[in-house]
Amino acid sequence: MARAPLTRDEVLDAAAALVKQHGPQALTMRKLAAGLGTAVTSIYWHVGNREELLEALVERTVADLGEIRPRGASPQERVVSVARALRRRLRAHPHLVAMVHERGLTERMFLPAQQALVHEVHAAGLRGARAAEAVRAVQFQVVGHVLVERNRERSPVQRPGEDELWAERNLAAAEDDRALARVLAAPVDPERLFTASVRALVKSLLEAGT
Template identity: 75%
Template structure:
């Protein structure tokens, strides 16, 4: 591949792939050039040095996270769709998200999703502090859930394992509960359950406001 055939976006795609798979520490200009079949000087010519490359990756990640769009017929459905999309995007690029955070751009990254949520809570009739609390509650639920998921995935093997802890005889009168808890959790199902319950509560006409 010659320099003339190589584009900046191709370099960023390849760099993002390395970071997603192996983390920022694995990203070197030499390794990137080798993967693209070009000279290191060509990488510098298109994106500058390594720090400039990382900055470009962060900026692109911020833009990509802003592409989450609501879908659905009702405000509640659209809020849930934003939550699902944001969770999916956060899970798809943990190392890149960490880089965004380290560069102090987390709030800007979340702004488009917040704006989409504001539009939907307004459509549901919420205003003022109650609307702001609803937006933040949904955002915290998404981020908190993703952090728990990541922690569970990185946790060492447990002994006894999740499926070995619960004995059907441990809860008299409800052996089905013990059997269900002995099976692995379904994160997607739990996420939808929790977000739908939260959104339903937040959008209810008589929903109480939180207090410090």
């Protein structure tokens, strides 16, 4: 059976997958063509040269982050949903996000999420400087948390680790709080920690408008 004609979206999907797995340096037109089972000339026809391909990936990443839609019955729930969705997008495409940043488009990338947050903080009664501060606080919380997660993932194995440092035999550091020691000795659940922290932040920010 003959292969269906290659599309631009298929080329971009394959290029994004290569970048996600190996980083931008691994993206070559020859490797991309081989993965798609086509000729290099076909890749050039669909997306231009490598620099034009990278620009197209950056533009698509910016557009993808613009598709975040708030969910929830209250402004607080909807702000938290935007924050969680933004974190997931940033976590899913670290190399592509880095490419966006290198091309000076970071602020443009975050603009749709900021606009969604503006709508929700207005609905919660915040205006002016308080509203702007709330939007930026949520954005910085997301970005900061993602950076910490990435740093923990790329850091060398820690010796001693948290499990050893917070072992129950070392309860002096936990002020004899065994439950606290057990949790701090267990692996971190980044999603749960992020959700708890952003909910607390958003609650305090939005209550300032009531």
